[in-house]
Amino acid sequence: MTDNKTILHRLTEIIAEKTKLSVNGIKPDLNLEASGLDSFARIELILVIEEAFDIEFSDSESANVATIDDIVNLIADKTAI
Amino acid sequence: MSSSNLLDVMKRHAQPTSTKSQSELHCWDGSEKKHLPVSYGELSQRAFAFGADILKITGAANGSTGRIVMITCHSPYATLLAFYGAISVGAIPMIFPMPLSLGSHEALTERIRHWGFAFKLPALLVLEENLSEKFHDYIPAEIQQMRISDDPQGHWDVLLKPSIEHDPLPDDVAFFQTTSSSTGDHKAVAISHRNILVNVTGIRKAQNMSADERMATWLPLFHDMGLVGTVLFSFYNDYPLFIMTPTQFVKRPMLWLKCMHEHKCTIATAPNFGFDYCSRLVSDKDAAEMDLSHVKHLFIGAEPIRISTIDSFLQKFSASGIRPQVIRPAYGLAESTIITSMTDPQQISHFVCLDADSIGINQPVKVLDKLEFDDPRLSKHDASKSVAVCAAGTAIDDMLIEIVDKNGETIEQEGVAGEIALTGTSVALGYVSESDELIDRFPQGRLRTGDIGVILDRELYILERIKNIVIRNGENFLVSALEEQWANLLAVSHEHIAVFESNIHDPTSDIVLLVERHSPIDDEAIDQLLVAMPKEAFPINRILLCKSREIPRTTSGKKRHFYCRKLYQKNDIKFQQEIEVSPQRIMVAMRAISDNV
Incomplete structure (x- = not known):
């Protein structure tokens, strides 16, 4: 089981790498829908996250995650034993 | 099969003794990593029960x-249950793109x-159960809602027949098809029961298909190619259909091909994007391990x-048994239900190379070369020297394709280009209207498509587009909506803005915004603008600022987007400033701003 802080740290690195946003600018309340990523880029980002954490999001989960915090909570749920 | 409406087809499947009920819809479950089947018979019976629930909710005994049922579900299964359920009680279903396609939840609520x-009776909204609770808060209370599960193998009520007796006439509206997935416009086409049945029958006949075909798809169901061209086509013809969502395909395109391999599918459909995406992302090793023969x-x-899309796909997947003979270009649009013309399955499809300067309404086209898809010269074709255009075949049954001039008069001479006009039983009833009649019918049932085409050796070729849409990655963007958004951003009248694709035959070509504006814009202001830009305005990647009266117009002052493209291709647009709007630049602008937070 991974704690939320560790997940957030790893997730921030992944998003920074994928989107070229600065690590400092990726806050838990950053809204992905308003971040300038188009639909295609968001799906690609979700795929990278799935592969990094070895999980799979359903379509509705992929659509429902609005903020970084939402993703952290979802990963925590899915990786919980 | 003598069904006269879609409900007849459902009743046929729903008969307990029907051998046809063995045909199944197979929905890909990403977490189980397998397809979950449901027979067409059971799907129909569940839809009848869902229809009964619609009546209970709306109190329409x-x-x-005439009641509109808006369907907002990710799962193809839930979408289709609601779709068929609405049909079973005489309601009109309308499938909406979901937030991942539209870019945001806000864009979906705006449509809802x-x-x-929009109509006399408020529409009913069907929502998938696991849609975000936050989303529900934005739905106006006056809109009644129904929730639906996405699990094909969960518990479902069934009815052996529709909960009410009704028999739609062939020309009654079956469903509304939205025509633009990406811009904020509200345009939809009314499709009749006759339209559907004639079109799906016409496809099968044109391709001389057997009774044992099997289909695999990832196309979205809010799109005509996904709904009519795969789902209704398979449902009517009793073909098993293996379905996954567009998101599942974008994540793992290999799944689509693997599905064809494992389930021995014989038919699949996609736009350029789907074939390009597979060619790019599937490894040579994976491609070679599949049998798609x-x-x-x-x-x-x-x-x-x-041409390059087809060439790359054939090169990548020839080892898996894909032959040039199976590539079947077709022409269609929502206003003609889906398919208008198809190429002959007995022939290898081909294309012509045309002199670009010869393309114009009422002008004979100059053919430089003609090649088939298995011609070794295909890979060496130089796209920069001419326009290569695929043959889109001949009209399917009950459709007439005419090439017409600007006044709508038929151009009889083969080889002369003009606007494509369609008549026949696949032409939709008309555009959805908010009037009491619900429909603005096409004059004399004739559809002016807004596409420029030519007939050569009896086959149709699509040359240009005069209707004002931009198509990118299978998504339609209405030019007027893009111009309105950019007019607001740049604080100029939309009369002084023109958006156009620089080359409709090249999906990587620039999408240009031509702005008549006297003062230049500095870099900082541009970066601020890019960050503030709504997602719906994204497809633009080049802005040209020019002097007044640079945008070509008709004598009545209407903008001529087709001529903008011609001028652009010849470098004849005199601009004062050029601004690049690349995704990289947007990211850099965002980064600069986030660093300052």
Whole structure:
């Protein structure tokens, strides 16, 4: 089981790498829908996250995650034993 | 099969003794990593029960004729249950793109608000159960809601027949098809029961298909190619259909091909994007390990078909048994239900190379060369020297394709280009209207498509587009909506803005915004603008600022987007400033701003 802080740290690195946003600018309340990523880029980002954490999001989960915090909570749920 | 409406087809499947009920819809479950099957018979019976629930919710004991049912579900299964359920009680289903396609939840709620109150009776909204609770808060309370599960193998009520007796006439509206997935416009086409049945029958006949075909798809169901061209086509013809969502395909395109391999599918359909995406992302090793030799029909349509797309796909997947003979270009649009013309399955599809300067309405086209898809010269074709255009075949049954001039008069001479006009039983009833009649019918049932085409050796070729849409990655963007958004951003009148694709045959070509504006814009202001830009305005990647009266117009002052493209291709647009709007630049602008937070 991974704690939320560790997940957030790893997730921030992944998003920074994928989107070229600065690590400092990726806050838990950053809204992905308003971040300038188009639909295609968001799906690609979700795929990278799935592969990094070895999980799979359903379509509705992929659509429902609005903020970084939402993703952290979802990963925590899915990786919980 | 003598069904006269879609409900007849459902009743046929729902008969307990029907051998046809063995045909199944197979929905890909990402977490189980397998397809979950449901027979067409059971799907129909569940839809009848869902229809009964629609009546209960709306209090319409004698049927819901004319009531719109807005369907917002990710799962193809839930979408189709609601779709068929609405049909079973005489309601009119309308499938909406979901937030991942539209870019935001806000864009979906905006559509729901519009269509929810567009008609005399408020529309009913069907929502998938696991849609975000936050989303529900934005739905106006006056719009009644129904929730639906996405699990094909969960518990479902069934009815052996529709909960009310009704028999739609062939020309009654079956469903509304939205025509633009990406811009904030509200345009939809009314499709009749006759339209559907004639079209799906016409496709099968044109391709000489057997009773044992099997289909695999990832196309979205809010799109005509996904709904009519795969789902209703398979449902009517009793073909098993293996379905996954567009998101599942974008994440793992290999799944689509693997599905064809494992389930011996014989038919699949995609726009350029789908074939390009597979060629790019599937490894040579994976491609070679698959057996796709049983595939008989790979339909490619919707946008101008690119030769390089087909060439790359054939090169990548020839080791898996894909042959040039199975590539089947087609032409169609929502206003003609889906398919208008198809190429002959007995022939290898081909394309012509045309002198670009010869393309114009009422002008004879100059053919420089003609090649088939298995011609070794295909890879050496130099796209920069001419325009390569795929043959889109001949009209399917009950359709007439004419080439017309600006006044709508038929151009009889073969080889002369003009606008494509369609008549026949696949032409939709008309555009959805908010009037009491619900429909603005096409004059004399004739559809002016806004596409420029030519007939050569009896086959149709799509040359240009005069209708004002931009198509990118299978998504339609209405030019007027893009111009309105950019007019607001740049604080100029939309009269002084023109958006156009620089080359409709090249999906990587620039999408240009031509602005008549006297003062230049500095870099900082541009970066601020890019960050503030709504997602719907994204497809633009080049802005040209020019002097007044640079945008070509008709004598009555209407902008001529087609001529903008011609001028652009010849470098004849005199601009004062050029601004690049690349995704990289947007990211850099965002980064600069986030660093300052």
